[in-house]
Amino acid sequence: MLKEEDEMVTPGEVLGNSTDIKPGKGAYLSRDTNTVYASITGHRSINPPSSESP
Numbered sequence: 901m902l903k904e905e906d907e908m909v910t911p912g913e914v915l916g917n918s919t920d921i922k923p924g925k926g927a928y929l930s931r932d933t934n935t936v937y938a939s940i941t942g943h944r945s946i947n948p949p950s951s952e953s954p
Contacts, residue, residue: 916936
C-alpha cells in the first residue's frame with residue numbers, strides 16, 4: 901500500500917473535502933461542492949498546520 905505522500909495525482913483528481921483539508925500549491929477548491937482538487941500532476945503531500953497556527 902502506498903503512503904499518501906507516494907500517491908501520484910493528476911489534474912482534476914479529488915484530494916478531499918474542504919472541511920478536512922485546505923488547498924495549497926497545486927490544488928484548488930470548488931466552492932460549489934466544497935471539494936479540493938489537484939491542479940497539476942505530482943505527488944500528494946499533506947502538511948499539518950504549524951504549532952504556531954491559531
